[in-house]
Amino acid sequence: MSSRILLIDDDTDLCHLLIRYLENEHFVVEVTHDGHQGVALARKEAYDLIILDVMLPGLDGFLVLEEVRKISAVPVLMLTAKTESTDKVNGLRAGADDYLTKPFDVEELMARVFSLIRRYTTLNGQPQSSGSRLSFKGLVIDRDTRIVHVRDEPIELHAKEFNILFYLASNPGTILTKQQIYEEVWQEPYAYDDNNIMGYISKLRKYIEADPNQPLYIQTVKGVGYRFNREV
Incomplete structure (x- = not known):
C-alpha cells in the first residue's frame, strides 16, 4: 500500500513541483493551501507524513501543528521561508519531526520524506518482540500503540518524545x-543542538515524573547525557 502524505502549503507552484516528485515515488498526495482545512483533513484521514508550511493564511503552521499533535503522532516536516534559528527550535519543540528552510533542494526534501516515513512505519508496525512493551514502577511504555501509561493514566506523546x-x-x-x-531518534548526523534535546527531556519529565525537579525515571548525568533509572 502506498504511503499517504498531506501537503499543507499556500505556494501553488511549489506544491505542483512537490506533487510531481512525490507521485513519481508512488506516494499518494493530498494538498490544501489553507491551515484550517489542513487540520480538518488531519482529523478526518490517516496519513503517514504531513509536510507543513509555517506561513499560511488564517491559521499558521505552528497553530496547525498544535492541533495535529492533539490527535496524532504522525511525523511532520515543516517548511518555512524564515531563517531565524529560533523558528526552527520553536517548531521542533512544538512537535515537528524535521525542518527545512526555503529555498531548499527537492532531493534533500525527498530524502527526509523517505527517512521520516520509514521510521514512522517501523515504529508503528507489527509487534516485533516482547521488547515492544516496557514496564516499570508506575510507568508502562507500549511501542505498538505508542501510548504511555503513567500511574495508570494513559498519555499520548508526539513522535520525537515517544522515540x-x-x-x-x-x-x-x-x-x-x-x-x-540524536543520531538514534533523528537518524542523521548529530547537529550539536543540545538545547533541542534538553527541551524534549524537560517536556518528558513534565509528563511522566511525579516531581520533574527530582526525576525518578530520566536522570541527568552532568556533562555527558542521560540515563534511565534501572532501579524503578
Whole structure:
C-alpha cells in the first residue's frame, strides 16, 4: 500500500513541483493551501507524513501543528521561508519531526520524506518482540500503540518524545550521550543542538515524573547525557 502524505502549503507552484516528485515515488498526495482545512483533513484521514508550511493564511503552521499533535503522532516536516534559528527550535519543540528552510533542494526534501516515513512505519508496525512493551514502577511504555501509561493514566506523546523515551527506557542504567540520542531518534548526523534535546527531556519529565525537579525515571548525568533509572 502506498504511503499517504498531506501537503499543507499556500505556494501553488511549489506544491505542483512537490506533487510531481512525490507521485513519481508512488506516494499518494493530498494538498490544501489553507491551515484550517489542513487540520480538518488531519482529523478526518490517516496519513503517514504531513509536510507543513509555517506561513499560511488564517491559521499558521505552528497553530496547525498544535492541533495535529492533539490527535496524532504522525511525523511532520515543516517548511518555512524564515531563517531565524529560533523558528526552527520553536517548531521542533512544538512537535515537528524535521525542518527545512526555503529555498531548499527537492532531493534533500525527498530524502527526509523517505527517512521520516520509514521510521514512522517501523515504529508503528507489527509487534516485533516482547521488547515492544516496557514496564516499570508506575510507568508502562507500549511501542505498538505508542501510548504511555503513567500511574495508570494513559498519555499520548508526539513522535520525537515517544522515540526518545522508548530509546532511554530500552537501555536502563546505560548512560546515553546527547549525540547517541540524536543520531538514534533523528537518524542523521548529530547537529550539536543540545538545547533541542534538553527541551524534549524537560517536556518528558513534565509528563511522566511525579516531581520533574527530582526525576525518578530520566536522570541527568552532568556533562555527558542521560540515563534511565534501572532501579524503578
